[in-house]
Amino acid sequence: MILAQRPHPVLEVLDLRIGFPQGTAVHGITFAIEQGTTMALVGESGCGKSLTAFSILRLLPPTASILGGQVVFNGQDLATVSSRELRRIRGKGISIILQEPMTSLNPVLTIGAQIHEIIRRHERLSRRKAKSRAIELLDLVGISEPHRRYDQFPHHFSGGMRQRVMIAIAVACNPQLLIADEPTTALDVTIQAQVMELLARLRQQLSMAMLLITHDLGAVAQWADRVAVMYAGRIVEQASVNEFFAGAKHPYSQGLLNSSVGDGAHYTNRRLTEIKGSIASAAGATGCSFAPRCPAAVAACHGAQPALETFGPGTISDTWSVACSQLRFQKDRRDAVAVG
Amino acid sequence: MTFGPARQMIRRVAVQAIPTIFGIIALNFLLLNLMPGDAADAIAGMSGSATAETMEALRTTLGLDQSLMTRFMTYVANVASLNLGTSSNYGAPVIKVIMERLPNTLLLMLSAFFIAVMVGIVLGWIMAVFANKWPDRLLTATVLLLYSAPGFWIGLMAIVLFSARLGWLPSGGNETIGVEMTGLSLLRDRLLHLILPSLALATFFIAIYARLTRAAMLEVLRQDFMRAAAAKGLHPLVLQFRHALRNALIPVTTVAGLHLANLLSGAVVVETVFNWPGLGRLTMDSLVARDFNVLLGILLLSCIVVIVTNVIIDWVVMWLDPRIEI
Amino acid sequence: MVMTDIVAENPDRPGAAVATSVIDAKRRPLLLTWLRDPFLCLATFILIGVIVVAMAADLIYPGDPLDMVAQPLLWPVQDLNYPLGTDALGRDLASGIVHGARVSLLVGFFAALIGLVIGTTIGALAGYFGGIVDNVLVRLTELFQTIPAILLVIVILAIGDPSVFLIVLSIGLASWPMIARLARSQFMALREADFVMAARGLGYGTPRIILREILPNALPAIVVATSVLVANGILAEAGLSFLNLGDPNRVSWGSLIGSGRTMLRDEWYLTALPGLAIVLTVLSINIIGDRLTDILNPRSGER
Numbered sequence: 001m002i003l004a005q006r007p008h009p010v011l012e013v014l015d016l017r018i019g020f021p022q023g024t025a026v027h028g029i030t031f032a033i034e035q036g037t038t039m040a041l042v043g044e045s046g047c048g049k050s051l052t053a054f055s056i057l058r059l060l061p062p063t064a065s066i067l068g069g070q071v072v073f074n075g076q077d078l079a080t081v082s083s084r085e086l087r088r089i090r091g092k093g094i095s096i097i098l099q100e101p102m103t104s105l106n107p108v109l110t111i112g113a114q115i116h117e118i119i120r121r122h123e124r125l126s127r128r129k130a131k132s133r134a135i136e137l138l139d140l141v142g143i144s145e146p147h148r149r150y151d152q153f154p155h156h157f158s159g160g161m162r163q164r165v166m167i168a169i170a171v172a173c174n175p176q177l178l179i180a181d182e183p184t185t186a187l188d189v190t191i192q193a194q195v196m197e198l199l200a201r202l203r204q205q206l207s208m209a210m211l212l213i214t215h216d217l218g219a220v221a222q223w224a225d226r227v228a229v230m231y232a233g234r235i236v237e238q239a240s241v242n243e244f245f246a247g248a249k250h251p252y253s254q255g256l257l258n259s260s261v262g263d264g265a266h267y268t269n270r271r272l273t274e275i276k277g278s279i280a281s282a283a284g285a286t287g288c289s290f291a292p293r294c295p296a297a298v299a300a301c302h303g304a305q306p307a308l309e310t311f312g313p314g315t316i317s318d319t320w321s322v323a324c325s326q327l328r329f330q331k332d333r334r335d336a337v338a339v340g
Numbered sequence: 341m342t343f344g345p346a347r348q349m350i351r352r353v354a355v356q357a358i359p360t361i362f363g364i365i366a367l368n369f370l371l372l373n374l375m376p377g378d379a380a381d382a383i384a385g386m387s388g389s390a391t392a393e394t395m396e397a398l399r400t401t402l403g404l405d406q407s408l409m410t411r412f413m414t415y416v417a418n419v420a421s422l423n424l425g426t427s428s429n430y431g432a433p434v435i436k437v438i439m440e441r442l443p444n445t446l447l448l449m450l451s452a453f454f455i456a457v458m459v460g461i462v463l464g465w466i467m468a469v470f471a472n473k474w475p476d477r478l479l480t481a482t483v484l485l486l487y488s489a490p491g492f493w494i495g496l497m498a499i500v501l502f503s504a505r506l507g508w509l510p511s512g513g514n515e516t517i518g519v520e521m522t523g524l525s526l527l528r529d530r531l532l533h534l535i536l537p538s539l540a541l542a543t544f545f546i547a548i549y550a551r552l553t554r555a556a557m558l559e560v561l562r563q564d565f566m567r568a569a570a571a572k573g574l575h576p577l578v579l580q581f582r583h584a585l586r587n588a589l590i591p592v593t594t595v596a597g598l599h600l601a602n603l604l605s606g607a608v609v610v611e612t613v614f615n616w617p618g619l620g621r622l623t624m625d626s627l628v629a630r631d632f633n634v635l636l637g638i639l640l641l642s643c644i645v646v647i648v649t650n651v652i653i654d655w656v657v658m659w660l661d662p663r664i665e666i
Numbered sequence: 667m668v669m670t671d672i673v674a675e676n677p678d679r680p681g682a683a684v685a686t687s688v689i690d691a692k693r694r695p696l697l698l699t700w701l702r703d704p705f706l707c708l709a710t711f712i713l714i715g716v717i718v719v720a721m722a723a724d725l726i727y728p729g730d731p732l733d734m735v736a737q738p739l740l741w742p743v744q745d746l747n748y749p750l751g752t753d754a755l756g757r758d759l760a761s762g763i764v765h766g767a768r769v770s771l772l773v774g775f776f777a778a779l780i781g782l783v784i785g786t787t788i789g790a791l792a793g794y795f796g797g798i799v800d801n802v803l804v805r806l807t808e809l810f811q812t813i814p815a816i817l818l819v820i821v822i823l824a825i826g827d828p829s830v831f832l833i834v835l836s837i838g839l840a841s842w843p844m845i846a847r848l849a850r851s852q853f854m855a856l857r858e859a860d861f862v863m864a865a866r867g868l869g870y871g872t873p874r875i876i877l878r879e880i881l882p883n884a885l886p887a888i889v890v891a892t893s894v895l896v897a898n899g900i901l902a903e904a905g906l907s908f909l910n911l912g913d914p915n916r917v918s919w920g921s922l923i924g925s926g927r928t929m930l931r932d933e934w935y936l937t938a939l940p941g942l943a944i945v946l947t948v949l950s951i952n953i954i955g956d957r958l959t960d961i962l963n964p965r966s967g968e969r
Contacts (some may be wrong), residue, residue: 059567092571098571103564107663109584117582118572153662169572343675360846374825402918484956488897488949490904493923493941500934598811605814609905627820637825639817646812 009034010177010209011056011094016069016079018051018060024049026233028069030308032318033177033226038203038210040224040241042217042256048233050099053181055079056211057090073177092122095170096179100186101162105154111165112150115172122173130193139170141198160191164198171202178203181213198224217260222243229253231287235308239320249292249311249322288325301325353654357647364643369415370638375632424640425633429626434637436600439621442641444514445618449607451538456545457596463546464592465585469556479550487547491606495613496539502536509536512615537614540604545559545599552595555606556588563587590661597653601646699961708863709953716947720767727761731917735761739933753936754929762917763943769907770917770944773834780838781845781899782892788842789849790884794857794876804850807843815840815902823911830913837902841895848891852884861884886962893955897948905942919944 001213009032018026026048032037040134041049054060056071056078071078078086098104108113115134119125125133133155138146141164154162163183170178180199184192200223203210212224220227221241228238229252237250248254255275275293287302294301304325311327314318406414418424424434463479470476503511510516513534521529554656560566568582611620619638626634658664715827719726729735734756735748742759743753750760792803819836826832854860857880867877868930907920919940926936 054567057571059570075517087573087575090571092573096571098564098568100564104568105567106565106587108661109589111581117574121573155663166568169568360808360812364812367809367813371821371825376825393925429841466804468820483820483944484949488952489945490901490908490920490941492905492908493937493944496923496927496930496937497934500938504931504934567672579909601812603822605816606905608814608816609909612909621800625818627824627911630824632824635821637822637826639813643812646814 003088005159007035010073011211012070012072013052013056014070016052016055016071017067018048018055018064019067020064024067025176026055027256029228029230030237031228031235031238033209033211034318035108035176035209036207037225038223039202040212040214040220040227042214042220042227043230044215047230048183049230052230053096053211053213053277056179057094057096058086059096065114073315086124091118091170091175092173093175094177094179095173095175096182097163097166097170098180098199099182101159101166103188105162105164107154110151111157112152115165115169118169118172120289134172135167137172138165140202141165141168142194143168160187160195163191163195167195167198167202169206173207175208177209177211179211181215182215184216184219185214199223204266209239217256229256234289234305235321236290237321238308243320247321249327250324251296251326252290255295267270288323296326298326350655352650353658357651360647361644364640364647365416365419366412368419368640369412371639372415372632372636375636415551419640424637427626427634429629429630429631429634434633437622437634438637438641441618442624442645444616445607445611445620446645447514447534448537448541448616448618449603449613451534452541452607453544453600453603455538455542456589457543457549460546461553461589461592463550464555465557465580466587467554467555468561468588469548469580471554474604480554483547483550486543487551489543491540491544492609492613494543495536495610498536498540499613504567509533511536514616535536537610537616540613541603541610544606545603547593548599549596552592553588557590559591560584560587586660590657593653593657594658597650600649600653601643606641689763697958699957703957705953706957709950712946713950713954716767716943716950719764720771723765723768727758727764729761732757732915738905739929742932742935742939745865746823750939751935754933759922759936759939760808762871762922763940766917766919766922766940767943767947768832769912769916770900770903770920770947773830773837773903774896776834777837777899777902778892778895779848780835781841781895782888786849786881786888787843787941789846790853790876790881791937792846793850793853794880796854800850803846806849807846810840813840815955817949819906820911821900828911828913830916833903833912835908837899837906840902843896844886845891845895849884849888852887853880856883864950890955890958890962893951893958897951898953900948900951901946938949939956 012032013029015028016026016030017024022253029052031039041052043049045248051060051064055064055066056073058066058078060066063232066079070078076085078089081089105111112131112134115137116127116130119130119133120127123133124131135146135150138149143149143161143164143307151158151173157165167170167183178199183199184195187195196219199210202208212219214220224241226238226240227244228235228252229248232253237244237248237253239248244253245257248257252275259275287304288297288306291297291301306323306325308321308323309327310319311323347459422435424438426432427434427437430437449591463483467476467479467483499511502509508532514530516529516533566579566583569579574583607618608620610616611618612624619642622634623638625631626638700710715723721800735758736745736752736756738752738754738756740752743749748758748760750758750763752758754760786801788807792800799868814838819833822836822839823832853876858917862875862879865875870879903912903918904923905921907918908924910921910924911924912918912921922940923937927938929936
């Protein structure tokens with residue numbers, strides 16, 4: 001039987017570890033993003049999802065560093081590639097949109113100049129052509145009167161409009177992968193939907209893959225194809241969005257789902273259940289990091305850190321995988337029964 | 341920059357300077373009245389002696405018997421028409437005596453200012469880029485040393501080294517006397533004489549601007565937009581110059597003007613060290629000769645110089661920072 | 667009881683941020699930070715050494731430093747009785763430096779004190795009351811900032827009789843604007859703090875709020891900034907006595923440099939050594955001041 005060859009994933013993160021001098025923050029995570037799909041990375045503040053996003057393009061804060069693992073893009077390991085090569089990829093192969101639109105634009109340069117410079121950096125266009133392309137981009141992201149706006153400074157723009165400018169900069173050179181680090185968290189609720197729609201539309205138009213960092217499960221349900229849940233620097237569950245919302249297996253994922261309001265279709269009167277406790281520090285206790293807060297924890301959970309295991313056919317990155325000792329026991333028992 | 345906004349800018353900043361100028365004039369008037377003796381005494385002193393009647397008559401002529409308010413108004417009117425009185429020491433109008441020497445002091449002060457700002461910004465930038473690594477530590481120590489040494493002492497030590505021992509640079513004055521020079525050799529001569537005094541004056545302020553720039557750069561490098569700019573794949577030098585430095589220069593220039601008065605202050609002392617023919621020497625001579633008109637004239641004009649340069653610096657800040665609405 | 671204690675237990679309210687940051691600074695182990703930093707220790711030792719030497723000047727070198735005691739123009743260590751050499755009139759340079767420390771330190775310290783008092787008062791009033799009081803006081807501060815310090819001192823000395831007191835006063839008058847600006851921004855920030863609102867709610871009067879609630883929280887930053895004032899006061903005094911504007915009967919480091927200037931070409935040690943004394947002292951003060959600023963604002967030195 002001839003197996004159809006699966007297309008190569010755009011980005012493969014393999015056992016990535018990120019740390020500070022004080023300790024490790026991301027303890028070896030693995031995931032892959034297929035072409036043209038959106039992968040959502042969810043978790044509470046401090047779980048390491050933004051760090052993961054920054055580390056892909058090596059934009060970490062000065063004290064943080066990649067301790068190990070690989071970030072494979074187009075056959076190159078971005079974690080070890082030369083600075084020169086990395087600069088070629090930034091903005092062209094992979095782009096990133098940051099969380100805070102109010103502070104992500106240089107206040108002393110016109111927004112036109114800030115779009116212009118990325119175009120001139122990566123494409124062979126004359127100044128005039130680059131400028132008209134920049135104005136086209138402003139129009140594409142929904143900025144009215146782009147000709148006039150081109151020469152204005154960031155402080156003339158609202159938060160939502162600045163984020164649109166950031167999107168214009170990010171898609172200017174048709175990247176293969178767009179990383180969006182909580183793109184709507186800092187925006188008004190009414191604008192959030194508009195910006196997400198814009199992102200989704202552009203993604204489709206330009207056939208980009210997207211890594212969406214968010215803590216908004218509603219956005220995940222609406223826009224993502226796969227979801228990975230992070231807790232304390234580890235991925236605890238990875239699945240397709242349908243599988244996840246139908247019935248997530250990890251206690252933390254279940255807690256997240258239970259404490260969100262619902263996907264709009266089913267408003268109920270049930271009380272929102274919260275996850276007890278607060279996020280553990282990512283550095284070291286033995287045993288499962290979530291065990292202190294887990295409603296289903298048993299003694300064995302405090303013994304060793306559970307590994308991410310698959311619960312379906314395929315590899316960790318394209319099927320349902322969960323890191324929970326309990327589920328492993330269940331799975332082992334099931335397998336034992338099946339064999340025996 | 342179109343002319344409409346420029347005119348508004350000029351107006352706005354100049355208008356803010358006027359109350360300060362007025363305050364200086366008022367302060368000067370106050371100090372003038374606190375000076376021991378008055379103009380009549382000074383004139384009488386010059387002519388040897390005088391009787392009580394002559395003094396009375398003199399006072400009436402000089403308007404010294406009028407009320408304080410009238411005298412103040414007259415004073416303001418005089419200042420506005422650049423009449424700062426007569427020097428008892430030189431027997432000439434104060435304004436003339438000062439104007440003969442003011443350009444020399446301005447030359448020294450502005451040279452030192454430019455050196456301090458340029459060198460300070462470059463040093464501060466290097467310190468920020470290598471923050472907490474050895475180049476930063478070394479430069480921080482050097483800068484701290486520059487900040488702790490009196491400018492006039494550095495000038496003296498520089499004379500010992502570069503003038504007495506090495507013979508590279510002249511030890512004083514602003515020109516070689518007795519030799520007729522023109523064109524390029526005149527320029528060279530003047531420059532050689534300018535180097536040591538302006539460097540001695542600048543050292544303290546190099547330290548100030550270096551520390552300022554370092555702090556401003558570190559603050560800018562922490563900002564989100566620097567990460568966003570790096571994410572575009574721009575070269576590190578582009579990031580430094582086009583993005584970081586342009587932002588860091590704003591707080592540095594904003595504060596630059598605060599030190600101009602101190603610069604002028606230091607110039608007075610450094611001029612003495614190098615026998616520079618400027619206001620410093622005039623001040624000392626006038627103090628010894630109890631020539632109060634000249635002293636107060638120098639005080640007034642120095643303050644005006646500081647205010648005017650501050651206004652110019654404010655314009656530069658407005659030009660640099662597009663967020664300041666005109 | 668100070669309101670800051672109540673707020674410390676509720677760190678999540680916006681106005682509390684100001685108060686708690688100051689509280690944290692006090693509770694960190696100060697001695698440990700001090701001991702771990704070699705330059706800071708060195709600077710502290712040097713400064714204490716200079717102060718001790720200045721206080722014990724009469725014990726170390728009894729007699730008047732202006733007395734001619736030996737052969738003129740002896741080089742340092744040429745005659746071990748006079749380890750730093752002698753000047754053109756045969757006066758012991760070491761004795762001069764030791765006695766000169768007194769004048770330099772006293773002038774620097776007291777001028778800074780005057781600047782501190784005036785500056786804090788004006789800055790506090792401007793920052794707390796705002797409005798027209800603020801406008802007027804800010805104008806006044808700007809006025810004094812445009813006056814070159816030396817000229818102000820010289821004019822004041824021309825009016826009165828030159829004396830150490832007048833020098834101290836005039837340096838103080840020239841240096842208060844910097845403290846006023848700092849005090850003003852501190853008070854402007856602190857008057858919005860929760861504990862001030864609480865105090866007002868309890869009916870505390872304005873003087874009490876300013877003096878017993880806000881001032882203790884504003885003081886650390888202001889006092890640390892005063893170290894700069896002391897350093898610059900010493901430098902200013904050196905400049906003034908170099909210009910022979912000081913007390914002619916007292917030796918100071920600046921006057922030593924001034925009198926040594928005539929021998930600059932050959933006996934340059936007469937100007938070099940007193941200058942080094944100034945540099946060492948002022949450097950130590952600056953290092954201590956810098957470290958204290960870092961302790962107060964932990965982020966000022968980091969990336």
